[in-house]
Amino acid sequence: MATAQSWVTKDNTLYNKFEFKNFSEAFAFMTRVALEAEKMDHHPLWTNVYNRVEIWLNTHSEGDIVTDKDRALAKKIDALL
Amino acid sequence: MATAQSWVTKDNTLYNKFEFKNFSEAFAFMTRVALEAEKMDHHPLWTNVYNRVEIWLNTHSEGDIVTDKDRALAKKIDALL
């Protein structure tokens, strides 16, 4: 379904990049991430174009650094794939 | 991912029933069906509760009977699974 690398630390964010078959598959993934993010009240910065999704996670309320909340959301996103 | 049977004809509709792991997976599927339906301008009657989705297809403008439009949408839905 999707190809993904591991999450990397980049400019004080946890970063990952996902590639899907097409837009429909990418947007369905985004919908599932949205459900997780809203449940945790912890929302990603993300970019999509066609079949590609990039996600940057950090915690604004802690001064835009990577915290356990980000690691928890990253884990939940991995579980969707 | 999903368990599905084949489409059956039932009360002048094409009917199918899908079962997913959880709500998130079911709603992601619904989002993909929504994209297909909107693209064809042909919208299903569907019901969801938690991980289950039921879909009934027929063509309102032809007098609520099953037409090629319904068979085409059914095929596109099958391709999502």
Next chain:
Amino acid sequence: MATAQSWVTKDNTLYNKFEFKNFSEAFAFMTRVALEAEKMDHHPLWTNVYNRVEIWLNTHSEGDIVTDKDRALAKKIDALL
């Protein structure tokens, strides 16, 4: 945007019916209800066809009766309109 009546009690559920301008508006509403439902871990039985959405709320774990959880979700759905 949407026309809605008040929630009514019907066969041991809280029931409501919403009408939107088109499918796109109806499905956007469903996406917002999905976010709320997943956050509460309390999922509706709902039906959609084109611009119409019907929702039945009850609490399965309490024996399929209307509980405070249903009244809370109904209130959150009303706040989306």
Next chain:
Amino acid sequence: MATAQSWVTKDNTLYNKFEFKNFSEAFAFMTRVALEAEKMDHHPLWTNVYNRVEIWLNTHSEGDIVTDKDRALAKKIDALL
């Protein structure tokens, strides 16, 4: 609902920026844009964080310049607000 400026031309793209009340409203908007984009088979580059959505439109197959397809999608996005 949303605050938006007008579309501006920026680095060979049509660019706009939208602000909503919260994530739920922003993601519902994105779902509606997704339906339009898929219908036109013309997909945006977009970024979201919480209640903000940024969109850049250009036409890859024409050498990443702004074309009538982009102006048409921009108009459809405006009609959602």
